[in-house]
């Protein structure tokens with residue numbers, strides 16, 4: 131929102147924001163009052179107000195059909211070219227893998243034979259999109275330079291491997307700042323990401339994943355992720371939103387109204403266009419509990435309604451969703467998500 135509009139609103143509204151929302155039945159604009167309690171609440175209200183305007187002018191009566199595809203994180207046991215069949219068996223329309231052990235060690239070699247076999251398996255099962263998750267030990271804001279450097283090298287290597295395999299995205303966690311303060315940690319992450327994307331011609335796009343806000347992990351708030359994206363100034367870096375992490379960080383999506391507020395905050399900080407992928411996980415922990423505990427779709431604290439809000443949203447109809455829940459019932463999760471989309 132422009133500074134001019136802001137300075138006009140503040141004296142005019144005297145601590146009350148009038149939010150204009152569209153009433154679909156009567157086609158009239160309805161006015162809602164919101165009391166401003168503090169500075170954060172004020173900026174949230176401004177974001178919602180801004181989005182409400184956008185919604186009025188861009189709303190369209192046509193019901194959008196979602197083209198969202200669903201998939202799961204699958205194992206590469208036996209070789210990377212075993213993953214497409216495994217994904218197909220679970221009902222995946224897209225899938226995600228680790229291209230190397232998530233806990234450490236050298237990656238398996240990617241030669242022409244393996245790449246060809248992988249690509250032909252993907253074609254056989256009609257899977258056009260697949261993604262790679264970087265290992266868990268990545269820490270771009272470790273106090274130890276050697277760990278920061280090796281994290282940078284591994285992300286670069288994964289971008290290279292992803293490009294060789296034709297993966298659309300790789301997503302990475304940013305790290306945690308146990309020994310340093312957050313400001314310093316964010317600075318280190320920006321520097322690291324700059325080194326990763328500098329002069330590289332990878333076809334695979336790098337996505338940063340939001341965290342649950344557990345401990346001292348960086349990247350749970352939209353503001354923090356936006357600050358990092360702005361700092362790197364590389365238009366090719368996107369964001370992967372994990373729904374369980376989102377919810378545990380305090381962003382509610384369970385009702386239509388709360389979902390809209392969360393998306394408005396997202397659009398006024400990170401920007402909707404930066405969202406490239408979802409990790410679709412329900413949450414064992416409640417709103418804002420800041421713990422990373424995945425639950426099967428519809429069985430956790432988010433519930434079916436929250437997922438329906440995302441899947442039926444016009445903003446995300448071309449964004450795909452990967453399930454990262456315990457393997458034995460992943461097939462059921464994919465079925466549940468497809469049901470929400472196709473009903």
Ligand SMILES: [Zn+2]
Pocket residue numbers: 263302303339
């Ligand atoms: Zn992740």
Ligand SMILES: [Zn+2]
Pocket residue numbers: 372374375422423424
């Ligand atoms: Zn998680």
